[in-house]
Amino acid sequence: MARRSGRRKGPSDTRDRIAAAARAMFAEHGYDRTSVRAVAARAAVDPALVHHYFGTKQELFIEAVALPLDSFRALADLVPGDPDTLGEQLVRFALDLWDDPATQPRMLGILRSAVTDPGAARMLAGLFTREGPIRLVRSLGVSDPDLRAELVGTQLVGLAMARYVLRVEPLATADRVALVRAIGPTIQRYLTGELESGAG
Amino acid sequence: MARRSGRRKGPSDTRDRIAAAARAMFAEHGYDRTSVRAVAARAAVDPALVHHYFGTKQELFIEAVALPLDSFRALADLVPGDPDTLGEQLVRFALDLWDDPATQPRMLGILRSAVTDPGAARMLAGLFTREGPIRLVRSLGVSDPDLRAELVGTQLVGLAMARYVLRVEPLATADRVALVRAIGPTIQRYLTGELESGAG
Numbered sequence: 001m002a003r004r005s006g007r008r009k010g011p012s013d014t015r016d017r018i019a020a021a022a023r024a025m026f027a028e029h030g031y032d033r034t035s036v037r038a039v040a041a042r043a044a045v046d047p048a049l050v051h052h053y054f055g056t057k058q059e060l061f062i063e064a065v066a067l068p069l070d071s072f073r074a075l076a077d078l079v080p081g082d083p084d085t086l087g088e089q090l091v092r093f094a095l096d097l098w099d100d101p102a103t104q105p106r107m108l109g110i111l112r113s114a115v116t117d118p119g120a121a122r123m124l125a126g127l128f129t130r131e132g133p134i135r136l137v138r139s140l141g142v143s144d145p146d147l148r149a150e151l152v153g154t155q156l157v158g159l160a161m162a163r164y165v166l167r168v169e170p171l172a173t174a175d176r177v178a179l180v181r182a183i184g185p186t187i188q189r190y191l192t193g194e195l196e197s198g199a200g
Numbered sequence: 201m202a203r204r205s206g207r208r209k210g211p212s213d214t215r216d217r218i219a220a221a222a223r224a225m226f227a228e229h230g231y232d233r234t235s236v237r238a239v240a241a242r243a244a245v246d247p248a249l250v251h252h253y254f255g256t257k258q259e260l261f262i263e264a265v266a267l268p269l270d271s272f273r274a275l276a277d278l279v280p281g282d283p284d285t286l287g288e289q290l291v292r293f294a295l296d297l298w299d300d301p302a303t304q305p306r307m308l309g310i311l312r313s314a315v316t317d318p319g320a321a322r323m324l325a326g327l328f329t330r331e332g333p334i335r336l337v338r339s340l341g342v343s344d345p346d347l348r349a350e351l352v353g354t355q356l357v358g359l360a361m362a363r364y365v366l367r368v369e370p371l372a373t374a375d376r377v378a379l380v381r382a383i384g385p386t387i388q389r390y391l392t393g394e395l396e397s398g399a400g
Contacts, residue, residue: 030316032232112315115365116230125366150362150371151382158358162350165315166325171350182351182395186386195382 015053018043022054022064026109031061031117058119065109065123071097078136087188090133091180094156098164099176111160128153133191142192151190155183215253218243222254222264226309231261231317258319265309265323268302278336287388290333291380294356298364299376311360328353333391342392351390355383 021043025034036057040047054060074093078086097103110127113120126132134149142148159179163172171179189195221243225234236257240247254260274293278286297303310327313320326332334349342348359379363372371379389395 030232032230033316115312115315115361116233121366125368128362128366128368128371144370147370147374147382150368153368154358154362154371154383155355155386156358157361158354158356161315161357161361162328162354166321166328168325168328168350168353170344170347171328171354174347178396182347182390183354185389186355189385190382196378 014043014045014049018045018050018053018060019064022050022060023105023109026061026065026113027105028108030109030112031057031120032113036060061109061113061117062119062123065106065113065120067097067103067106071103072131075133075136083140083192084188086136086191087186088180088184090136090152090156090187090191091159091183092176094159095176095179098160104164107160108164111157111165124157128157137191140192144195148190148195151195152187155186155190159183214243214245214249218245218250218253218260219264222250222260223305223309226261226265226313227305228308229312230309231257231313231320236260261309261313261317262319262323265306265313265320267297267306271297271303272331275333275336283340283392284388286336286391287386288380288384290336290352290356290387290391291359291383294359295376295379298360304364307360308364311357311365324357328357337391340392344395348390348395351395352387355386355390359383 018039022034022039025039025042034057036050037047039060040050043050050060054063074096075090078089078093098107110120110123114124115121128150129146132149133152134146137145137149137152162168163174166172218239222234222239225239225242234257236250237247239260240250243250250260254263274296275290278289278293298307310320310323314324315321328350329346332349333352334346337345337349337352362368363374366372
């Protein structure tokens with residue numbers, strides 16, 4: 001991914017402080033309710049410095065919420081694993097992404113912004129498709145791999161909406177093990193089960 | 201629900217036109233990107249008239265996206281039905297809500313707004329809890345009815361995100377019957393199945 005040339009001009013701690021402030025605000029308020037001015041105030045810098053380092057608000061968003069490159073390593077590591085436990089492993093993987101302080105604000109920022117901002121929507125759609133479980137599903141040699149990967153995405157995004165955005169109870173504070181047991185079989189069926197369970 | 205006293209003062213077609221304009225804009229752009237001024241322009245009225253009929257933007261939102269009272273009649277009718285087909289019936293019910301031109305803009309407006317606006321979040325959380333399948337689940341005499349109802353909600357909201365907001369393919373244009381068959385068993389298990397499938 002192209003980096004702005006400003007990257008190496010200023011002290012990196014200022015840049016990092018701006019990115020952290022932006023990430024926190026996008027996570028709490030979403031794209032539309034976060035202004036460059038407010039990010040600058042939270043980072044205690046002049047708004048011009050935000051533009052200098054990151055360009056537009058859209059560019060700031062993309063850099064602030066981009067997932068660390070190794071976020072999906074755990075997903076790739078699932079491929080050689082036991083296919084019969086993939087469902088539960090994928091739920092654990094998703095809960096890790098959402099519970100890890102390094103990735104939770106990024107996931108929240110993307111989810112809170114994707115319903116109105118096209119750039120964020122493309123990022124979230126990417127998690128359903130090219131960056132999500134699609135390679136894992138394709139490696140299984142099952143029918144309809146793309147649809148299966150997206151069905152997995154529907155369940156995991158819905159879980160995130162309920163648990164981390166809407167925080168409905170009892171689900172928001174439900175035990176992690178209980179969630180893995182409740183939702184794992186859903187994911188497992190989407191990955192390797194029979195999807196056409198009806199008369200057809 | 202309390203009606204503003206303005207309800208009967210003006211011609212009801214003006215009021216309805218404003219509500220329809222607001223509904224369309226909340227559905228397309230979400231709460232934050234919809235202004236009273238823009239709603240007024242779309243309805244070809246003065247912004248003061250929007251405030252006269254609906255009060256604040258928040259009040260306008262609540263009235264514009266409120267689901268018709270009979271939207272959940274079909275859900276209530278499921279209770280006496282065959283419990284073994286409830287999963288597929290609930291998926292059909294959700295797809296009906298989302299595909300019906302009378303309710304789709306309301307559902308879109310709620311979903312696009314709930315990630316940042318507390319009022320919309322309460323409405324969506326209500327669909328997970330008190331207004332959703334909770335009564336249906338409680339009538340089944342199963343364990344953990346509240347958690348089960350919310351698990352149903354996670355799958356149905358995630359489906360809506362993927363199909364109607366992000367529109368990821370092939371899921372967005374997948375055949376309705378295929379979706380009912382793919383997702384029905386998930387909902388069925390959340391309603392009546394064993395949730396603790398693991399060692400516990």
